[in-house]
Amino acid sequence: xxxxxxxxxxxxxxxxDLDTCVGCQACVIACKGxxxxxxxxxxxxxxxxxxxxSGTFLNRVHGYEITPDQGAAQLVHFPKSCLxxxxxxxxxxxxxxxxxxxxEDGIVLVNETDCIGCGLCAWACPYGAREMDxxxxxxxxCTLCIDRIYNENLPxxxxxxxxxxxxxxxxxxxxxxxxPDSAVSQLVAERGGFDLMPEMGTKPVNKYLPPRPxxxxxxxxxxxxxxxxxxxxxxxxxxWLDRALDRL
Amino acid sequence: xxxxxxxxxxxxxxxxxFGLLIFLGLGFPPVTGWVAFVFFLIAYALSVGGLxxxxxxxxxxxxxxxxxxxxxxxxLSREAWAAVAALVTMGLYAxxxxxxxxxxxxxxxxxxALSLATIFTTSMIYTQLGSVPRWNQLLTPLHFLSAALAGGxxxxxxxxxxxxxxxxxxxxxxxxxxxxxxxxxxxxxxxxTATGLSGGQVRAFSPPHTGSNYLLREMxxxxxxxxxxxxxxxxxxxxxxxxxxxxxxPGAGHLLGGLAIxxxxxxxxxxxxxxxxxxxxxxGLYYGKRG
Ligand code: SF4
Ligand code: SF4
Ligand code: SF4
Numbered sequence: 001x002x003x004x005x006x007x008x009x010x011x012x013x014x015x016x017d018l019d020t021c022v023g024c025q026a027c028v029i030a031c032k033g034x035x036x037x038x039x040x041x042x043x044x045x046x047x048x049x050x051x052x053x054s055g056t057f058l059n060r061v062h063g064y065e066i067t068p069d070q071g072a073a074q075l076v077h078f079p080k081s082c083l084x085x086x087x088x089x090x091x092x093x094x095x096x097x098x099x100x101x102x103x104e105d106g107i108v109l110v111n112e113t114d115c116i117g118c119g120l121c122a123w124a125c126p127y128g129a130r131e132m133d134x135x136x137x138x139x140x141x142c143t144l145c146i147d148r149i150y151n152e153n154l155p156x157x158x159x160x161x162x163x164x165x166x167x168x169x170x171x172x173x174x175x176x177x178x179x180p181d182s183a184v185s186q187l188v189a190e191r192g193g194f195d196l197m198p199e200m201g202t203k204p205v206n207k208y209l210p211p212r213p214x215x216x217x218x219x220x221x222x223x224x225x226x227x228x229x230x231x232x233x234x235x236x237x238x239x240w241l242d243r244a245l246d247r248l
Numbered sequence: 249x250x251x252x253x254x255x256x257x258x259x260x261x262x263x264x265x266f267g268l269l270i271f272l273g274l275g276f277p278p279v280t281g282w283v284a285f286v287f288f289l290i291a292y293a294l295s296v297g298g299l300x301x302x303x304x305x306x307x308x309x310x311x312x313x314x315x316x317x318x319x320x321x322x323x324l325s326r327e328a329w330a331a332v333a334a335l336v337t338m339g340l341y342a343x344x345x346x347x348x349x350x351x352x353x354x355x356x357x358x359x360x361a362l363s364l365a366t367i368f369t370t371s372m373i374y375t376q377l378g379s380v381p382r383w384n385q386l387l388t389p390l391h392f393l394s395a396a397l398a399g400g401x402x403x404x405x406x407x408x409x410x411x412x413x414x415x416x417x418x419x420x421x422x423x424x425x426x427x428x429x430x431x432x433x434x435x436x437x438x439x440x441t442a443t444g445l446s447g448g449q450v451r452a453f454s455p456p457h458t459g460s461n462y463l464l465r466e467m468x469x470x471x472x473x474x475x476x477x478x479x480x481x482x483x484x485x486x487x488x489x490x491x492x493x494x495x496x497x498p499g500a501g502h503l504l505g506g507l508a509i510x511x512x513x514x515x516x517x518x519x520x521x522x523x524x525x526x527x528x529x530x531x532g533l534y535y536g537k538r539g
Binding site: 002003018028052053054055056057060061062063064065066067068069073074075076078080089091092093094095096097098114115116117118119120122123124125126127128131132134136137138139194195196197198199200201208210211213 | 249305306307308309311312314315316317318320321322323324325328373376377378379380435436437439441442443444445446447448449450451452453454455456457458459460461462463466467529530531534535
């Protein structure tokens with residue numbers, strides 16, 4: 001059903017730390033691997049080894065540069081997957097009911113056997129979180145690894161999303177953002193977690209933690225300021241020597 | 249947005265078809281028998297042809313019936329209902345006119361209203377998208393409705409009405425362009441709000457992949473926009489200006505009328521191409537492209 005639930009008791013989602021993400025793309029590959037080998041249509045590639053490769057991904061890592069008025073520019077690695085919005089425009093536009101938001105935990109999913117592949121939900125998502133699989137002709141999106149987080153066949157420590165489990169920098173956190181005492185909610189409160197494109201009114205569940213200000217390399221040698229730099233074009237005896245040596 | 253030929257064809261042709269059905273339903277012209285048959289044939293060819301063209305871009309056309317289920321929330325689902333209801337109602341009305349020489353007036357009115365509703369629901373599919381600020385404005389439904397009514401009047405041979413509607417539709421078209429040009433900036437979406445990054449100038453530095461992807465192909469269409477100005481002039485002249493002049497020629501017969509329709513269709517196709525090609529999706533911000 002494409003009506004949105006009024007409120008969900010749990011809001012499962014991710015908290016992504018832009019300060020610690022190193023841009024290694026491990027989450028991209030873990031996500032592609034898990035979601036190709038498990039639930040739903042595999043994430044296909046077109047012309048993967050040819051001149052114009054492209055493919056379906058549920059999680060992609062962008063890179064942005066912040067140039068302050070003064071000082072050096074800073075690079076930020078920026079992973080982006082579905083934000084499991086509370087007011088998800090992608091769900092309400094769906095004509096078939098294939099897209100839905102789970103009432104119990106807020107996860108936004110696509111029922112692939114109902115999807116006609118009209119693509120309207122991908123148009124409606126402001127974040128580019130949905131991709132139509134070119135081989136299967138159905139809409140793919142992040143499932144929050146629903147087939148891991150509730151999967152009793154997996155060892156306890158693996159019952160979290162593949163991208164979270166694999167991240168070597170610990171930049172991705174999974175949890176319940178409706179519970180103010182959860183580790184993710186605490187992290188958001190502590191670090192000033194924010195929404196992407198808040199003016200869109202989609203109320204994303206996923207939050208982003210801002211990069212911390214970088215340290216500056218200070219002058220370390222207290223005597224350094226007293227040393228004159230070597231003259232670029234030597235004068236006097238040194239100048240004569242320089243020219244003489246040039247002529248040799 | 250990517251201007252897919254199937255969607256341009258669909259919105260142009262089905263708009264015309266349902267526009268003609270509105271006039272036929274209202275009894276303009278009050279045709280019966282063979283003449284009615286030809287009129288209804290044209291109307292159905294356009295509207296059904298347009299609808300069929302739109303199913304070409306579905307990933308799973310065989311599941312199309314499922315699209316009727318979500319009318320409570322989805323404009324696309326509502327469009328499916330409105331289109332079928334309009335076609336069935338007008339089909340019954342056409343039977344009466346063609347084979348029995350009678351006009352079931354109330355049925356015609358209901359059919360006309362449903363045809364109008366179909367055009368409206370089509371326009372709302374685009375208007376509702378906050379992610380495409382250019383479409384997300386009041387003039388989008390007005391543009392679809394006025395263009396379809398003007399085209400319908402042309403096809404129905406209602407010359408004076410057509411002249412007035414063409415003028416109104418032209419004004420709305422110009423308004424839609426000029427309001428649309430400012431919508432993205434007004435809505436306030438920037439790379440800074442998209443990424444939430446602050447502390448300086450934010451620039452997309454490295455894309456997440458070396459090749460292209462579905463998002464870029466579908467939503468970040470940037471080629472061909474440099475001709476937008478010329479195409480706008482072409483769309484305004486052919487779609488509205490020339491037909492307006494042609495229908496006002498005293499004693500305009502079938503030849504001039506046919507020319508007016510031809511010009512209108514070509515102009516509207518150009519207008520719809522621009523409707524998609526000029527529409528920038530906010531996801532372009534993440535890729536350092538407004539597109
Ligand atoms: S991020 Fe996009 S796909 Fe995910 S819930 Fe929000 S609008 Fe829907
Ligand atoms: S592509 Fe599938 S999930 Fe998306 S709106 Fe269309 S039918 Fe619904
Ligand atoms: S939660 Fe699962 S599906 Fe979603 S981005 Fe992470 S790995 Fe991919």
